[in-house]
Amino acid sequence: MALIQAEATPLLAQNQPESPLDKTGVRYILIQHFSSAWGDRTVEFALYLYLIVYFKDTLLPSSIFGFAMTLTGILFSSWAGSAVDRMPKLSVVRWSICVQKLSALMAYACVAALFSTVSRFSSPSLCLYSLLVLAGCVLQLSNTVISIAVERDWTACISAGSSLRLAKINTYLRQINLFCKLLAPLFVSFLTVKYDGDNPTVSIAVLVVISTLTMVFELYWIQIVYDRFPALAAEQLRRETERHHSPPSLPSSSSWGQTLGLGDWREFVRLPVFLSSLSISLLYLTVLSFEGTMLGYLKTLNFRDDFIAEMRGLCVVTGLVGTVITVPLESKLGSARAGSWSIWSMVVCLCPVLASFYLFGPQSAIGSVMLFGGMALSRIGLWSFDIIQTKQLQDALASNARRNTITGLQFTMQNVADLLKYVLTMIFARPRQFRWAGLVSFLSVSSGALVYLVYLKRERGHIFHSPAGWIRKLL
Numbered sequence: 001m002a003l004i005q006a007e008a009t010p011l012l013a014q015n016q017p018e019s020p021l022d023k024t025g026v027r028y029i030l031i032q033h034f035s036s037a038w039g040d041r042t043v044e045f046a047l048y049l050y051l052i053v054y055f056k057d058t059l060l061p062s063s064i065f066g067f068a069m070t071l072t073g074i075l076f077s078s079w080a081g082s083a084v085d086r087m088p089k090l091s092v093v094r095w096s097i098c099v100q101k102l103s104a105l106m107a108y109a110c111v112a113a114l115f116s117t118v119s120r121f122s123s124p125s126l127c128l129y130s131l132l133v134l135a136g137c138v139l140q141l142s143n144t145v146i147s148i149a150v151e152r153d154w155t156a157c158i159s160a161g162s163s164l165r166l167a168k169i170n171t172y173l174r175q176i177n178l179f180c181k182l183l184a185p186l187f188v189s190f191l192t193v194k195y196d197g198d199n200p201t202v203s204i205a206v207l208v209v210i211s212t213l214t215m216v217f218e219l220y221w222i223q224i225v226y227d228r229f230p231a232l233a234a235e236q237l238r239r240e241t242e243r244h245h246s247p248p249s250l251p252s253s254s255s256w257g258q259t260l261g262l263g264d265w266r267e268f269v270r271l272p273v274f275l276s277s278l279s280i281s282l283l284y285l286t287v288l289s290f291e292g293t294m295l296g297y298l299k300t301l302n303f304r305d306d307f308i309a310e311m312r313g314l315c316v317v318t319g320l321v322g323t324v325i326t327v328p329l330e331s332k333l334g335s336a337r338a339g340s341w342s343i344w345s346m347v348v349c350l351c352p353v354l355a356s357f358y359l360f361g362p363q364s365a366i367g368s369v370m371l372f373g374g375m376a377l378s379r380i381g382l383w384s385f386d387i388i389q390t391k392q393l394q395d396a397l398a399s400n401a402r403r404n405t406i407t408g409l410q411f412t413m414q415n416v417a418d419l420l421k422y423v424l425t426m427i428f429a430r431p432r433q434f435r436w437a438g439l440v441s442f443l444s445v446s447s448g449a450l451v452y453l454v455y456l457k458r459e460r461g462h463i464f465h466s467p468a469g470w471i472r473k474l475l
Contacts, residue, residue, distance in 0.1 A: 021158075021165060025228030026172075029158070032221040033150060034176050035214045036100070040143050041184035043104045046207060047136065049188065050111045050200060055120060065133055067422050072137040073144060073415035078264060080144045081408020084153055085401070089236050090226045093149050094219060100142035101215035107135040108204050108211070115199045144411055150222075152407050156394045157231045166394060167327050170387050174323045178383070182316040186309075242401055264402070268409045273396035275455035277410040279343065280389045282448030283382065284417035285424070286441035287434070288353055288375060290315050293425045300431040301363055311372045318376045322383035330388060335395075336459045339388040343449045346381030347442075349374050354442045357435035417444070 051062040084092055110132040117125045151173055159166035188203065195202035226232055268274055287293045290312040298308055322342075330338040353374035360367035393410065397403035421441075428437045457463050 022228050025225055026158070026169065028221050028228070029150070029154070029169075029225045030172055030176060032218055032225065033173055034180065035218050035221070036097070036146055036150075037177050037180040038184055039100070039104065039211060039214055040139075041180045042188055042207060042210070043107060043139065045185040046188045046203070047107055047111065047132070049192065050114075051132075053200070054111075054114055061129060063422065063426075065136055067419070068133050069136045069140040070415055070419045070422065072140045074412055074419060076141050077144055077408045077411035077415060078405065079408070080141060081148050081405040081411070082402070083145060084149045084404035084408075085239075089149070089154070089232050090222070093146065093154075093222050096142045096145040096149065097215060097218050097222065100139060100146065101211050101218075103135045103138040103142060104211045105208060107132055107139065108208050110135060112201070112204050115201075144408075148404050148407050148411065152390070152394060153404050154225070154229075154232060156398060156403075157235045158229050160231055161398075163391070163395070164327070164331075166391055167330060167387070170390050170394075171323050171326055174383060174387050175320060178316050178319045178323070182313055239401065264405055264409060268406050271396060271406075272455070272458055273393055275451055275458070276339070276389050276392050277413060279448045279452040279455060280385065281410065281413035281417050282444050282451065283343075283346075283385075284414045285420050285444040287421060287425060287437045288350055288378070288441045288445075290375070293421070293437075297431060297434045311376070314372070314376045315379045319379040319383040322380040323387060325380070326384045326387045329384065330391075335388055335392055336456050339385055339392065340452060340456050340463075342381045342385035342388060343452050344381070346378045346385065347446050347449045349378035349381065350442055350445060353378070354438060357438050 047065065048062050051065060055061045087095075110128045114125055114128045114132070117128070151170075155166060155169045155173070159169060188207075191203035191206055192200060268277075287297075290308075295308065326338070326342075329341065332338075333341065351374070352370035356362050356367040356370040356374070360370065362368060362371045393407060394403075397406055400406065424437050424440055428434060453463055
């Protein structure tokens with residue numbers, strides 16, 4: 001790939017003829033992302049599983065663990081984006097990879113020590129549990145930094161202003177995420193069922209070896225990616241030049257405002273893309289997906305584990321369908337309209353899911369079909385909208401000197417919605433109350449779709465084509 005000059009802007013890059021994309025470099029960034037996503041999904045599923053096995057009579061420790069990790073995302077996502085803006089591109093990813101793997105190793109060590117203790121709620125076990133929660137929070141922070149740096153910042157640089165390239169790379173990354181979401185838990189389950197008894201010694205040993213080896217290889221792979229794409233170094237040079245020549249900022253009159261990043265939030269809210277970011281954030285406040293809360297609810301209805309695993313796999317397959325149709329859908333309709341079709345298709349597909357709770361019952365034959373079928377079909381629109389909205393944010397912030405800081409604010413909004421999901425299930429904790437959590441989730445998703453209509457109106461000046469426009473297209 002030709003070297004992009006430090007002074008070049010994304011708009012100028014779009015007007016220049018596209019140079020061939022370094023396929024080897026793209027291959028290495030996908031390999032690195034697969035390794036990182038696999039480790040993330042593996043440790044996340046394994047730690048929840050170990051906590052449930054260790055604290056057999058209560059789900060409170062695993063709930064506290066998830067709550068603490070989500071809260072970390074809320075408090076530090078903005079800082080993570082700012083760190084990606086301030087630190088050298090390669091250094092911030094290297095350090096994050098090391099922290100990610102070391103925190104995972106620390107978490108596995110805490111789990112192994114927990115299972116060696118005699119009493120479940122003794123002082124040593126509570127101390128080890130506290131260290132485990134701390135390791136999970138550090139892991140969450142490192143994952144956020146890697147996600148912002150590699151999935152958002154590096155991909156925008158690598159695409160060199162090409163909208164089609166950016167869409168394709170984003171699609172490949174989302175497909176890898178879905179594959180890892182499906183296969184990593186199955187791998188952990190295989191280890192625990194095949195080799196573990198009352199003590200998960202074998203599975204922990206295998207996961208520790210994998211984490212150690214992948215840390216070494218990921219550091220090597222990310223170096224290759226950086227070397228094969230000179231655009232990354234050019235972008236880094238441009239940032240440093242701008243910071244060197246920019247006048248020093250005046251101190252804020254409010255130290256609290258600086259601490260909370262209120263200036264960043266004001267800038268973000270004024271951007272047109274904020275409504276798109278708010279829209280996708282509202283999709284995170286939902287229990288209508290195959291996450292921990294839904295899985296726990298289905299277990300109370302006595303659905304078999306193998307059946308639940310099959311339905312979860314079906315949702316991953318339909319999610320992959322959503323990633324495949326995104327690029328042609330966006331090419332046909334444009335980014336804004338394609339996003340509207342995607343998010344509203346998700347809302348429509350969740351209607352039978354809601355009906356299964358209130359009209360038929362999830363355990364009846366028709367209720368089960370509506371519940372699992374609706375959730376599976378909704379994944380098509382969800383993952384299509386996820387890719388489209390990611391690209392919208394990248395395009396909107398392409399020339400912004402602090403684009404990763406603002407990207408971190410979207411992560412904060414998503415984590416707030418995710419945290420509210422935990423609060424929702426705490427309020428409606430009984431299985432027979434789950435339908436109310438489902439109703440709130442549907443209303444949140446629908447609100448996200450309505451917010452996106454406002455974004456669509458501001459971007460295009462209208463929501464629907466006029467009849468005359470349709471007639472002209474037909475003729």
